[in-house]
Amino acid sequence: MKEYRNTLKNMIHMKGVGVMGSRKCFNIQSCVLLFSVIFLLFASTAIAAPKIAVYAYHSEPYIDLDPSVEYSNGIIPLQNVYETLTRYNARTKKIEPLLATKWVASSDGLKWTFTIRSGVKFHDGTNLTAKIVKDSIERTMRLKKSASYIWDAVKAIDTPNNTTVVFTLKNPSPMDLICSASYAAFIMSPESMKMDSSWFNSGKDGGSGPYSIAKVQKGEQIILKAFKDYWGGWKPDQFDGVIIKKYAESSARRQLVEKGEAQITEGLSATDLNALSKNPNVVVHADPAWKNAIAFWNTQKSPLDNVNLRRALCYAYPYDEVVKNVLDGRAKKASGLVPVGLWGHSDKLGAPKFDIAKAKKYLALSGVDPKKCKFEVTFTSGYEEYRSAMQIYKTNLKKLGIDLNIHEMTWDSEWERSKNKNPKDRQDLLIMNWWPDYPSPLSWFYTLMHSEKNISFNLSYINNPKIDKLIEEADTKTVVNRKEAENIFINLQEIAIDQAYFINMFDREACWVVNKNVKGFYNNPAYETVVFFYDLRTK
C-alpha cells in the first residue's frame, strides 16, 4: 500500500517539475490520495507505476537545447521534444508526413507547397499554424547556426492560409528531404522563438513532440516526460518518461543494461558487445549507419598529384583486415563515397581491394621513386581504430618502400593544418568521418568534391569543372528525377575511385543494445544516436 501511495504521489508530480510540499498542493493531494486508497480497496485492477526508459549514452546528452542552434548530441532529446515537417523512415526508405501531411513540388522544383497538420498543440498549448512554421525556419536561417545552410536555397516562405506553407527557391532543392533533416529543421512555439539559448538550457522547451523537458542537469542528463496532449495519442504500453544520462565508461553502460537499469545503450566496446550478444535479456542491433571513414589525399602536393601513385597507395590499404580485425566485423567495407543503406550507394563501383601486386604495378607506372615518399597521415585523437588501421597500412607501405608517419591531434588542429595556403604545409593524408545532415548523398559530393574558393571540407583539393557540373546537375535532378540523380552520384563515385582522390576506409555500423522487454526499436541512420521513444513499447 505504501508503495502504491508513493507511486501515485510520484505520478502526480510527473506532471510538473517536482513540486513538493506546498500547502495548496497538499490539500488537493490528500483528497486525491484518499480517493485513490478507497478505490484501491475496492478495485481489482492495480495502478501501474510510470514506465521510464533509460538511455545510457556515452557522452553529454546535449550541448545546447536551442533547436535553431544545436549541432551536436542534443538532437537525441530534441528529436523527441520537437518535430519537423517530414521524417525519414529508414525501413521503408521513404519520407513520411509528420507536421506536414502532404507536399507537392512544381515541375521545375522551384516551388514546394506543404500542407500543415491540424490539431497539433505545442507544449504551452499554442496551436500549430503555417505562420509558426514559416517563423521557425526563418529564425534558424537568421541565426545562421547549426546546419542552417540547408535552407540556403530558400528565397521566400509564404503562408497563403493557416495550413499551407509555400517555399519559393533560388534553385531546385529537395525540400521534402531538407525538412526531415536531423538538425536545424525543428518547428517551435512562437513564445520560445523570442528566447535565447539560456532560456532553452534552463530546461524549458517550445516543442510539439511527444515528450517535453522535465529536468536538465548540464553535462550529465536530461529527463523527458510524456506530453499527454500529443496529437498522435498514447497507448498504455508506451513510456511515460525518458532519462538520457551520460555514462562515459563502456563497462558501466554494459553493466546497467545487464542489470536492466538501462533499457538502451550504444557505442560499447567490441569486448562488451561480444559479451552482451550472449545475454538472453538483451538484443544487440548492428545496422548500417550513414557514416563512413574517408582518408583524403593532398592532391596538390607532389608527388601525390600523380594519379598512378595515388592508385598504388589505394591498393596498399588493408580494407578487409581493418574491418575484420580492427573493427571486429562491426563495419562494412566501403565500396564508394556513399555508405551502404543510403540511396546513391552501389556495390558495383569496382572499388580497389588490397592488392600489393597492383600497388607495385601502379607505383612503377607513376615513375615516382618510393625512397622519396615519406608521407604524413593525421587523424583526430581518440579514434583508436584509425591508429590501428594506419599502423597496418604503414606495414603494407613498407613493402613498397614508402614511409608513413602517423600523427593524432585534435580535430580543429587537423583541420587548421589542412587549410594552410601552401599545400606543402598541409598533411599528406587526412582522415575524417562524414555523414549527411539530411537523407541525401549530395553532402558527400557537394562538400567533399566540389571546388571551393576557400578551403572548407574539400580536403583532397579537387578542382575539376566537369565534376562540379555533374554535382550541380545531380542536385537539380534530385528534385525532378531522383533515379537520374542517383546515376550521376554513382558516376561521380566511379570518377573518384578512378582518380584515387580518397581511400574509402569503411562504412560504420551503429551497434545498439536494447532490453528484450522493449519492442519497436530500430536504428534510423538518418538520425544518428537518436531513439524515437514514442515508437517504443514496453511490457
Next chain:
Amino acid sequence: MYKYICRRLLTGLIVILGVVTLTFLVTRIVPSDPAAKWVGPRASSDQIAAARIELRLDKSLPVQYCLYIKDLLHGNLGRSLSTHQPVADELRSFIPPTLELVLLAFIFAVFIGVPLGMYSAKYKDSALDNICRLFSIGVVSMPTFWVALFLQLIFYNKLGWLPLAGEVGLEMSVLSDIPHITGMLLIDSLLTGNLELFGNAFMHIILPCLTVSLYPIGLVSRMTRSALLEVLGEDYITAAHSYGINETKVLWEYALKNTLGPTAIVLTLSLGYTLTNTFLVEAIYSWPGLGSYVAKSVTVLDYPAIVGVTLFSSICYILLNLIADLIIALDPRVRLLG
C-alpha cells in the same frame, strides 16, 4: 603571523597572474582554430568568420590578453568553446561535487590512515604491522581506474550492495527535487531536511570515495608509522614510560602530536593534486565533477575552460601551501621567517 599571511597572499597573486598569462599564451600558440570549435565540426567559412568577431579573435594578441584580464577582474572567465556557457558558471557547478568527494575521501584517509599507522608503529614487526605495511604499499601502487572498475564489479555487479555510478539514483533524480544550495548533494540534502535524498546520495558516494581515499590512506598510514617510530625512540617518551604513564596516553597525547606536522603537509599538498586529477574516477563513476570537465576541456582544447581550471588549481595550491606552512607554524619549535 598576520604579516606573513599577507605577504604570502600577495606573492600568490603574482604567481596566479603568471600562471594565467602563461596558460593564455600557450593556448594561443597551440595550432587550433577556436572560432571553428565555437561553431562546430561542420561550420561554413561564413559561420567561422562571424565567430571570429564574436570571440574577439580579430583583435591583436595583446588586446585579447588585456580584455581577458579586464574580464577576469570582473569575475568573467569567458565562455566555453564547446558548450558556449560561461566558464565561471560551469566551474561553479562542477567544483562542488569534486570538493565533496575529495574532502570526504580525505576525512576517510585521516580516520583510517592515522590509526592504521599508529598501531603499525606500536606493534612494529608483528603480523599486524606487516599486513598494514603490505596494505599501504598495495593501495598506493594500484592504479585508480583498476580499483574503481574492480569495486564496481564486486559491489554492484556481483553483490548488488551499492549503486554503479552517478551522484544520485535515477528514480530519485526523476521524482525528487534535487536542491542546489552549495552544490554538494550530501550537505544540500541535510540543509533541506531530505533524509531520503541524503541516504541515496550517501550510497552513491561510497564507492568513488573509497577509490579516491585509498591512495591517501596508504600515504597517511606510511607517513604516520615512520614519523611515530622516530618519535617513540625519543628520550621524553622513555621518560613518560618510566613515570608509569598509560601506553595509550603516551601514544595519543605525547607521541602523535609530533608526527602530525609532516603528515598534514603531505596530505594538504596531495589534496590539491587530487582536486584536479580525479578525471579517471569521475569518468568511471559518471561523477559530475571537475575532473571530467578538465579532461574534456583539454581533449578538445577548450582554452577558456582550460585557463579557468588552471586559475582554480593555482588558487587551490597557493592556499593549500599556505595552510601547510601555517600547520608547521603551530609547532612552537618553528618560527615563521620572511
